[in-house]
Amino acid sequence: MHQRNTNNTNTGATFSPSSRSSSTQHNDTSNTRIIAFCGTPPRSSSISTLPTNEIEHRYVPRPPIESDFIFETCLTICKIISLFLQYLLIYKSEKWIGPYSTSASFIHWHRIDGCVIGILIIFCFALQEKLILLRIIINIIAFIYSFWFYSWKYVLVFTYPLICSLLVYQDQNSKSYQQQQQQQQQMSISSNSLPGHYCSPHAYDLRYETDCLRIEFNQRIRHILFSSFLSVYYICIVPLAFCDTHYIRLDVTLLFQFSFIVFLSLIMVYTSHYLPLELLTVFHRNGKHLGSWQCLTNHNHSSTIPSWDEKNQIGYEPNSIVKYKRQIYRSSQCSSTVAEPANMYHTRFAILFSRPFIFPLILCSIQIILVILQILFLLLDQRWFIVVPQMILFIFNTYTIGHTTRDMYLLYLVYG
Template identity: 25%
Template structure:
């Protein structure tokens, strides 16, 4: 028997012997396997995180939009590059610009600016009073900008439809299926601020009257099991919503900025507009560019939507939640307690549940035995550096692969493509390394050692 189980058995046995049985003359008689352990539970120790600077929603959306324009331009370079330096080349420029559809290019640029324009419209508030002239001026400008975007999308989409076949035009609607699969038949995740952008995190509870526009997440350090489980449910829904936004928006960036130009470049007309020519390009390289764009956009959104304060909030909640580990085998003579949802269980406690016999893991445990959601929540967030380490490893692998590709590249478009993409990923790597160093120093107070 392990040492921790022997110690716990002695505590439980001594507690039972000291409590004793009351006979029928003196009163109630305790069940032989019921041992009080709730008094051994203590509040987890939380460390204090310093304020780590992060990008505002507006600056982040501007950065993502510039990133999308860069990767789209690189894809067009991969598709329409020329060998203009050769003595007998008929090309005068580095690209065959006449092969690029300007309506498709404008359609993609306007479509991918939707988050930036909407964020700008929400950030610029002007006067809050409807009686002020400034309020109506700002409101009129927002309406005109939205109408201009809709009209531009309609006109450019119409010309794309008449210049290309219906089959290729249907590629523009494919992300709708992904959206319905992730979010369902609702448009709220497209415009509602608390869904489109991550909710702010506070170190202390926020009054309701200051929390009207957006839900502010906070941790309530409590020994009430129901309150802890409710907090876990709220954070689980918020985390899932963030992951959906990350996956959808990163896929959308890679799809429209790199895959759509590739789809519409399958067959192009030559300059005389009388016959069709086939466009030749490096299939492996343009496909690799689509994948690298998706991974890079995924990391950019992950770093913004999962900041250190938010991960620390999840970690604090996971410490209060704990986890139950099922004990396999026959343990008929092992002292245990009947699980109660109103009890905070200490580490190492054995409880009997309808799903079996479970052992408590964590500083204290308020989770439900056999609840898979509680187990996953504790696994991901009870180690405060786990998510940051995973993201950092993925970023290092991506940058390392790009560096290896840069060394092996010999064509000018490959060198430009890899160099600019590495420059974009360096900013993500910098923020992850900064967060990793600060968090590791901050959590020394909580764990007494570095978290690797």
């Protein structure tokens, strides 16, 4: 539905307006590229309104974004290395104690099932969206191998991710979300295809754009969380399921720490790629137009207050008071407001993206917490099989640290 326009500057964007605007559809039948700083003159209205296109958007540089192929390839390598680190933590021997240990190696190699490692390595490749056929084939192989060499209970280990996939995406078949499903089918979770902002003078077009961007954001967040969960499941959970605890002593606390760090690291890596600064800028520009409403509990002379009009073409002025569903609402104080009162989706979107620093600060806070946890784990326990995984994971996290630092610095230069 949305395609990134690489020919325009960062102030230009594309967007498909709402089907309710016949005049906009007539002028935009070929999906024409519109400059964000459009100069449509303000329209007259019987109520106190403010033209929505008077809001100016500052230019934000476009940092380079890796292609999906390069990102998935590098991420697959990181997953495979994390998988071997998990096996190191599970099958470590007691040789690290000193020369008095009876173990001949640092790892109990003879206890490791090489076929399971091969299956999990292929799973690390198959988690890419374009390799669905490989995922189906490796699932069939995993079912046969776990049933033939172990028991039917181990088949459930590889069945659980499939059940989770059905539960996560079951709402796409709901009739109440039929329109959203049509929009979601047109969207692709990719860094090469990003939505744009259409600085429309019509309030209902901006609300429709908000709904499309909200669906895009929800789709990307769901993809980030579920992809991170699947990766952690195959990297950390499946090796534990096929481990023989009769011969191997497991350190549950250590394994939980490693799994949690891997999960947070994958979330940050996926977020830095699928929610880049360019996309967050689009969300911020729409959220700046959207505004918000505050419900007034005590207000006199409610009979003289005009009702909120969905067909109103221009946004409400700051501090405007309207009546909506027997409630009184006041618009935001900083700019015009085009959001629908009592619409929680619009309210949450405005809270997250009305200011350019809110969502990047959330990501930056998670990154800081992740680094502090890794440092604490290293300070509390400095054994070699703890230091090695944490240091390697810290090297992986430098990718997201660099992205987060760069984005925050650019936002500070633009809005600081």
